[in-house]
Amino acid sequence: MWNSFKFVKEGWIDSYMVSKMSSKMVGSNNLAHAKRMVQQLRVEASIERIKVSKASADLMRYCGENAKYDPLLMGIPASENPFKDKKPCTIL
């Protein structure tokens, strides 16, 4: 059983309208579940990590290098943006 079901929880639709799902592994076999949890945590614990200072510097560098190519950040003139309306031109 899920502990939350988005649509029913939000009251968007009645529960009978949605297909019920079959009970999943969670809760049906405690031993198997516990083994899987431990295996999963071993995988997660073993990855290599870097310091937040280094990770932050890299994120900032990426932003800096690509800022000039970012139209929403830099603002581009109406003549170059297909969504911005051009000034009406007068035909002489």
Next chain:
Amino acid sequence: MLCKKNQGETTNTLKAESESLKAKLEEERAKLHDVELHQVAEKIDALGQFVMKTRRTLKGHGNKVLCMDWCRDKRRIVSSSQDGKVIVWDAYTTNKEHAVTMPCTWVMACAYAPSGCAVACGGLDNKCSVYPLSLDKNENLAAKKKSVAMHTNYLSSCSFTNSDMQILTSSGDGTCALWDVESGQLLQSFHGHSADVLSLDLAPSETGNTFVSGGCDKKANVWDMRSGQNVQSFETHESDINNVKYYPSGDAFATGSDDATCRLYDLRADREVAIYSKDSIIFGASSVDFSLSGRLLFAGYNDYTINVWDVLKGTRVAILFGHENRVSTVRVSPDGTAFCSGSWDNTLRIWA
């Protein structure tokens, strides 16, 4: 066969190991937490005033817009709605180019194929179907429909991989899955969430075969597409994660949640590095997307607004009004010139 007592002891030993591994994980992560992202970002200039306006309004859906996606040609858009309709628009002219009526309501997911020649969609029918787009406007698109994915609960999100040949799906059944479009065969399934999966996003192609998913279990999981292995997991949100999106470099991803915050997680630091929140923002964030450089985060909220955040400094730089109901989806165009928002007010807006 283990007798009950032995089985109980083994479960307890495993539980204890579980707890100690979790503690070790937290300890390792904490060791590397030497500074905050916004502190490192103090030395860069603040962003100026942003003027972003609605440039186009796409009207035509008869009910809530739930999802949208851009075509790689930067002008076409596919959108899906609670009323079962999937519409393909030319965003420059606001003309509707194609319309399909799905056999179900609440079409929560839609995606454009990389070639621009097909769209995928699904929702309460528990499936993901692909419709090839015909140049002949009179052709009945529904006739060529191909059912690809089958879940045991609603389809919440779908995305083509780098080609038209494979689709990745997420579902209310708690799983994600990778499918072959031609045969409908399940290529890989991803188990690990303990509640509805609401969103997924593929890593930018340069960074390899991973994707991130987020769901009602408040977790964001990163997966290896080939092995099906959950390689990293983040659980700092206080409520459902409605949307996940990779930072353009692939080194991080952002989330939007019912806890009224958006957060940034760095994959190499293996932790949350920023929270985008304000005391005045109390409604859930339904959808997030980055501008091309990753400096701006656009987030749509259930209070009808779109907030624009400075990703590095953690501050809000703009608040956009216009929609008359919840914003359900926000996507930046492929060339970054505009972004599109879809709403429960039945419309889509293009902002630039």
